[in-house]
Amino acid sequence: MAASTPTKGRVTAPAVAAHTSTDSPLVMVTAYDAPTARIADAAGVDMILVGDSVANVVLGYEDTLRVTTEDIAHHVGAVARTEPRALVVGDLPWLSYHVSTSETVHNAAKLVRAGAGAVKLEGGRKRLEAVQAILDAEIPVMGHLGLTPQSVHALGGFRVQGKDLDTARAIVDDAEALAAAGCFAVVLECVPDAVARLVTDTIAVPTIGIGAGRHCDGQVLVMHDLLGLEDRKPPKFVRRYADLANDAIAAVSHFADDVRNGRFPSSDETYHAADTVSESLNLYTGEAAEDTPSERAPAT
Numbered sequence: 001m002a003a004s005t006p007t008k009g010r011v012t013a014p015a016v017a018a019h020t021s022t023d024s025p026l027v028m029v030t031a032y033d034a035p036t037a038r039i040a041d042a043a044g045v046d047m048i049l050v051g052d053s054v055a056n057v058v059l060g061y062e063d064t065l066r067v068t069t070e071d072i073a074h075h076v077g078a079v080a081r082t083e084p085r086a087l088v089v090g091d092l093p094w095l096s097y098h099v100s101t102s103e104t105v106h107n108a109a110k111l112v113r114a115g116a117g118a119v120k121l122e123g124g125r126k127r128l129e130a131v132q133a134i135l136d137a138e139i140p141v142m143g144h145l146g147l148t149p150q151s152v153h154a155l156g157g158f159r160v161q162g163k164d165l166d167t168a169r170a171i172v173d174d175a176e177a178l179a180a181a182g183c184f185a186v187v188l189e190c191v192p193d194a195v196a197r198l199v200t201d202t203i204a205v206p207t208i209g210i211g212a213g214r215h216c217d218g219q220v221l222v223m224h225d226l227l228g229l230e231d232r233k234p235p236k237f238v239r240r241y242a243d244l245a246n247d248a249i250a251a252v253s254h255f256a257d258d259v260r261n262g263r264f265p266s267s268d269e270t271y272h273a274a275d276t277v278s279e280s281l282n283l284y285t286g287e288a289a290e291d292t293p294s295e296r297a298p299a300t
């Protein structure tokens with residue numbers, strides 16, 4: 001974690017906001033449940049994002065538009081109950097901050113009550129009212145610009161954003177507005193590295209890139225992508241650090257093979273009754289004991 005942020009105790013949104021360009025880059029990964037949250041925290045990441053990507057990564061939906069605040073809160077709860085050192089950021093899903101400021105604040109509060117230390121929402125100047133209302137309720141907000149998957153239909157697909165001067169300028173202006181409003185960090189998704197660099201050099205709070213090149217203050221990846229647990233062809237910005245899907249298939253196939261060939265369970269993996277009880281039971285069923293007493297684990 002950055003030198004200007006506490007190395008002991010929990011990572012906080014103000015500590016992330018205080019990150020400077022001389023600190024080591026911030027690291028964020030997604031996690032949606034307790035085992036992946038424990039993995040992320042044991043690996044020492046700074047932030048765990050309970051992203052709306054849970055929709056396609058875990059719940060089998062086509063896009064992120066299907067999940068609700070209740071869905072995200074359910075997953076935030078699972079992550080937060082592991083009591084990670086990392087800051088837990090809950091993603092506000094589509095339509096949870098678009099209708100009214102009152103609904104927006106109540107939805108953000110649901111994620112905080114489930115255990116999030118901050119929330120993230122997509123969009124720039126268009127969403128300033130929502131950002132302001134959440135901040136007024138004392139909830140830290142992370143922005144998200146560039147490719148904003150909740151706007152997939154409006155954007156006409158999942159495409160790199162900010163490729164021409166006008167759209168690049170709009171992203172910089174949006175980032176400045178979010179930072180000025182009080183966001184503690186801004187995610188930049190799928191934008192050219194020159195755009196990410198300009199945003200990073202322009203705003204005072206850290207940028208966290210995903211498909212935005214190396215000039216951001218930090219990087220985020222979807223946990224299942226980096227672990228190789230996804231079977232889709234990953235986008236070019238994903239680096240796979242493991243091949244867990246194939247490792248898992250091999251392990252489950254091995255188990256199936258052992259069961260089908262009588263190699264599982266072994267005597268050591270079996271509870272045994274005391275010899276006298278086993279003998280009586282064997283007499284009762286008319287079968288001879290198969291195990292010799294020396295093979296047996298103590299009765300439990």
Ligand code: KIV
Nearest residue numbers: 030051052053187210
């Ligand atoms: O939901 C998510 O996983 C995200 C990341 C891609 C930043 O928003």
